[in-house]
Amino acid sequence: MRKTTYIQAINEAMKDEMRRDESVFLIGEDIGHYGGLFRVTRNLFDEFGAERVIDTPISEQGFMGMAVGAALVGMRPIVELMYMDFFLVCGDQIFNQAARYHYMSGGLLNVPLVIRGQQGGGKSYGSQHSVAVESVFAQYPGIKVVAPATPYDAKGLLISAIRDNNPVLFLEHKMLYFTRGEMPDATEEYTVPIGKADVKRQGKDLTIVTSSYCVLEALDAAEELAEEFGIDVEVVDLRTIVPLDMETVLESVQKTGHLLALHESQANCGIGAEIVARVYEEAPHLLKSPGRRLGMAPASVPVSKPLEMELLPWKKNIKAAVLDMMREYA
Amino acid sequence: MTTTLVSDEITHNKTNDKVTDNTDKKAIDDMVNDQPDENAAPSDTQEQNASLNASTPSSAAIDSVTPIQLPNEQLLTMYRTMFLIRRTEEMLLELAESGQIGGAMHTAIGHEANAIGAAAALRKGDYLTGTYRGHHHAIAWGVDPGQAIAEVLGRAGGFAKGKGGSMHFYAPEHGVMGTNGIVGAQVPHAAGMALASKLRKDGHVAITFFGDGANYQGLMHETFNMAQKWKLPLIFYCENNRYSEMTPISRTSSVNELYLFVRGYGMKSVQIDGNDVETVYTAVSEAAERARAGEGPTYIEGITYRLAGHMANDLETYRTAEEVDMQRSHEPLVVLRNKLLARDVSQEQIDEIEASVEEEIRAAVEFAENSPWPALGEAYTDVYAL
Ligand SMILES: Cc1ncc(C[n+]2csc(CCOP(=O)(O)OP(=O)(O)O)c2C)c(N)n1
Ligand SMILES: [Mg+2]
Numbered sequence: 001m002r003k004t005t006y007i008q009a010i011n012e013a014m015k016d017e018m019r020r021d022e023s024v025f026l027i028g029e030d031i032g033h034y035g036g037l038f039r040v041t042r043n044l045f046d047e048f049g050a051e052r053v054i055d056t057p058i059s060e061q062g063f064m065g066m067a068v069g070a071a072l073v074g075m076r077p078i079v080e081l082m083y084m085d086f087f088l089v090c091g092d093q094i095f096n097q098a099a100r101y102h103y104m105s106g107g108l109l110n111v112p113l114v115i116r117g118q119q120g121g122g123k124s125y126g127s128q129h130s131v132a133v134e135s136v137f138a139q140y141p142g143i144k145v146v147a148p149a150t151p152y153d154a155k156g157l158l159i160s161a162i163r164d165n166n167p168v169l170f171l172e173h174k175m176l177y178f179t180r181g182e183m184p185d186a187t188e189e190y191t192v193p194i195g196k197a198d199v200k201r202q203g204k205d206l207t208i209v210t211s212s213y214c215v216l217e218a219l220d221a222a223e224e225l226a227e228e229f230g231i232d233v234e235v236v237d238l239r240t241i242v243p244l245d246m247e248t249v250l251e252s253v254q255k256t257g258h259l260l261a262l263h264e265s266q267a268n269c270g271i272g273a274e275i276v277a278r279v280y281e282e283a284p285h286l287l288k289s290p291g292r293r294l295g296m297a298p299a300s301v302p303v304s305k306p307l308e309m310e311l312l313p314w315k316k317n318i319k320a321a322v323l324d325m326m327r328e329y330a
Numbered sequence: 331m332t333t334t335l336v337s338d339e340i341t342h343n344k345t346n347d348k349v350t351d352n353t354d355k356k357a358i359d360d361m362v363n364d365q366p367d368e369n370a371a372p373s374d375t376q377e378q379n380a381s382l383n384a385s386t387p388s389s390a391a392i393d394s395v396t397p398i399q400l401p402n403e404q405l406l407t408m409y410r411t412m413f414l415i416r417r418t419e420e421m422l423l424e425l426a427e428s429g430q431i432g433g434a435m436h437t438a439i440g441h442e443a444n445a446i447g448a449a450a451a452l453r454k455g456d457y458l459t460g461t462y463r464g465h466h467h468a469i470a471w472g473v474d475p476g477q478a479i480a481e482v483l484g485r486a487g488g489f490a491k492g493k494g495g496s497m498h499f500y501a502p503e504h505g506v507m508g509t510n511g512i513v514g515a516q517v518p519h520a521a522g523m524a525l526a527s528k529l530r531k532d533g534h535v536a537i538t539f540f541g542d543g544a545n546y547q548g549l550m551h552e553t554f555n556m557a558q559k560w561k562l563p564l565i566f567y568c569e570n571n572r573y574s575e576m577t578p579i580s581r582t583s584s585v586n587e588l589y590l591f592v593r594g595y596g597m598k599s600v601q602i603d604g605n606d607v608e609t610v611y612t613a614v615s616e617a618a619e620r621a622r623a624g625e626g627p628t629y630i631e632g633i634t635y636r637l638a639g640h641m642a643n644d645l646e647t648y649r650t651a652e653e654v655d656m657q658r659s660h661e662p663l664v665v666l667r668n669k670l671l672a673r674d675v676s677q678e679q680i681d682e683i684e685a686s687v688e689e690e691i692r693a694a695v696e697f698a699e700n701s702p703w704p705a706l707g708e709a710y711t712d713v714y715a716l
Binding site: 077106110142 | 489490491492500501502507510511515517518519520521522523526527528536552553556559711712713714716
């Protein structure tokens, strides 16, 4: 099996779908000639030209709105937001428009739109270029949210997102871009379904439910917890935040009895709170200890490396949370 | 300009703008009665250009078009549609007054010619997006008044099963791709549709309607720029009724002539009498031709006037009855009726049309009022498409 980077996987998904379907086009800043700030759209301009790989001015509201309009008449635009933080600049077009159109029109109209780009901390980009947004989006029915952790899932999920008839937020992570993973041959077609979680590590003591880059941090933490403390953690990679695959979560909690919901967006009112709440609502008897969440601490993301690492819910904080839970209840 | 600003400030202090937030009708009336004169038609508009000045009726201005004369037969059809829209909206206002319509309902009474002239100039397959003030567009584009009224009432017989309502009209089969509750949001949508047509080379154009007040939204200018840069087959149609909700734009705008905004982007633009169907028809036809020929977008500023309140139950403390009366002399129905009579159409013919519309309206309201509420299960459907 070959190995590719996460970036390469996303690039391939777009290339394959653009070859397959003429209605797919890309729109965003620096994505054409330059190939994207993070080079995710590299070489696509050469193959598909300026008409289908559109370099825009710095007009997020305008081009997000245009993508919504094009989607309304059956095109399948993929919008790149250079940093996910910029979703706020064009929030009306995403939340009031794209996410609501199908409902408001009583099902008459669809918005098959993909919004993709990288989010998250870890690279000292500071407060306005590091936020993780998945929990905010989960408050708005009408848009799906996917956040794959591996190149394989990224390619398969992006293809599903492009073919989906709804707006889909496709969250990449700047820490994932240069990670490598096993992939089928470039010519081999496959998809990963939206809404299906995947157990990335089997374990019997405690379940971590997470997505995106936190999956890698959780896997790292799990290895160390096993080695250092003999705690066997199961890591459930949601892959999709909306809709949530609660079935897989519940199966895992049934096995371990302990739940830590982990994500990089704010812990306060975050998706982790939702997951824990649902487990309590749907199957409280499965829990042998109180379900917990670990998310970003209530602060902005600072540039200073040690401060950033202090706040992010990554390996150090994950291990501390798991140990805390297991010390009390195991 | 400085003097305008100063006098504006003075007028502003004396006026009752702020009372529009107040729901206490009695208090509002008292305040209005306190200062009946300086209040409503602010003196600052008086020296402004036609574009911003509500105290002059609509008229063709500089950089306008020479209207094509349309055959009587077509004008009569237009008159029928215009009267149908007018009566539909008058019925809607009655229904609102009787408490059957919740939320915000905006009528386009006085704006109809803008919609009808444009509809006649465009083809099947062309796209339209518009605003919460969009009943006239939808009906001019072919939406059934019964379904429209049912939708506004929130009934199952509405085109969106009552989920959209007055501000959210859709009829994709007629090219009505949505009216919008967020000022300006629909404008880039039409640009995206135009982009789709350009990519598909299908020869279609998109038209987007918006108000004078929408010009001040940032995304408008983003869209002007991209549409012009990419030569999109798009028509920006501004229905300038001289008010943005309760505020005359002369009070907030640093630009006097709205159609000049886009000149900075190198876009062609015209200012026209939006109350005359032939003028609108001509301007939109020319814009559509340019768009289809690959020459890019056009900005049309149709000078018009909203004869009813901004929305149902608007207290209208910001303008005088005289101002509204004066505007009635040049409203679309009057303009078209006079035109028809001057072109040898008889009053009887017009009366007949109106009588047949009354019949249709009666049936439409009956249909809507008899339409059931949607099944409760509908609340949960249409969140996601399959
Ligand atoms: C983004 C946004 N801001 C404010 C409003 C409230 N609002 C509704 S209509 C309106 C005035 C718009 O004026 P104009 O564009 O001239 O259109 P008109 O109503 O006169 O047709 C305002 C401020 C809104 N719906 N959306
Ligand atoms: Mg206005």
